[in-house]
Amino acid sequence: MNPSSSSQAVRCLSLRKHFGEGEARIEVLRGVDFQAELGKLTFLVGPSGCGKTTLISVIAGLLDPSAGDLEVLNENHGRMKAQERILFRRRNLGFVFQQYNLLPSLTAAENAAVPLMADGVKRGLAVKKATALLDRLGLADKAASMPRFLSGGQQQRVALARALVHEPRLIICDEPTAALDHKTGESVMGLLASAALSPDRAVVVVTHDNRVFHHAHTIAHMDDGIITQVETPKPALTS
Template sequence: MNDYVVEAKSVEKTLGRGAGEVHALRGVDLALRRGELTLLMGPSGSGKTTLLLVLGCMLTPSSGSVTVCGTPTADADKEALARIRREHVGFVFQSYHLFPTLTATQNVQLALDIRGEHGGRAAQKSRDALAMVGLEQKVDSLPGGLSGGEQQRVAIARALVANPSVVLADEPTGALDGKNGQSIMRILADTAHERERAVLVVTHDPRVVPYADRIVEIEDGLIVQERTDRPRMPTAVPFRA
């Protein structure tokens, strides 16, 4: 069985036009494996987020190919790409993207609504996802009543509730303190190892390195190094905000 969930081959991406044209990716090869947490690290402007969006079918490459769960995306139209995202990809962003007037359960359930799952069963799946990230006591809370770490856990529960094949997280610890950042990384590591999902974390935060199975470094749109050596993972941190 092929353990690769997402494969990018010779991917290039050009953004803008004319004088503002930027070659964000310059021939990237990267494969994400099930059961593995990969860190994508590099300086600002190196192409990290662009690559994440290409892998998640939010952006189409200018050239090269991306395959998600065995499905080539090169000839896919917008509707087909949206279907791939719905069926296979969970996104986590630094800014959480929660709706302030919806409860934690309702925010998570949005990921099921767009997949056509509604009603009591969807609500229960959303509560179960919140319990999985340590928020069983916060299912009816609004985002304004949650700390930053709790809001990010709601966002992770939303990404996981539909059981995606790959989770793509863009700077998920960027707005959090050390303790909350460790809690978030523990959840993402467990998602990779215990749930056998591919997890990619885009970050410039060296504190998250111990959680990685693989570290990929990108500079000027090129992968410059891959390594698997990293410090020992910290001991488990309880879910506290």
């Protein structure tokens, strides 16, 4: 394997995705070339509706691409069987959805523990680990609360804990600071940046929030279904 490909956590080549057919067909990804390197925090920015959520959903294996090539952690997405993709995603990916997607009948700690339990970790240990992570995110007193009693920003942090708890190699977050005040947003980004400093991990963040841009190693700009520009404002420690 050549060294440049092995440092890449995500590689999209001419990636396309459309929804609908005939007159209802819309081309959302129109040939996306995008990379995210291990050891780096990569931002994906662009106007609302340009295809950011669609792109990261394809990268995460939640949507199938219509055409093009996708490699995640050096696995070719198209060559994996459906069941392999599910296991691969469960083990290697942490995903924070824009709408949080917490399970309403589980407590905050149980929600954050789901990836560990799905991987066979016993409930008690999983909840203990999840609670320790919630503590680091400033939610120690909310571990036993149900999601409906939490604010948007608190639910966001529970969703983040769920994405980090199993120490996945690829962490993908859709607008993780949108519902947070500046101080909390900074601490969430600090946590993501420190996760990305591990040489075998990568973090991809979709954001509009220019208050947190200083954390980025790479900023990929997206518009109308393609990547238009890539900036590298800050060298990563691992490169």
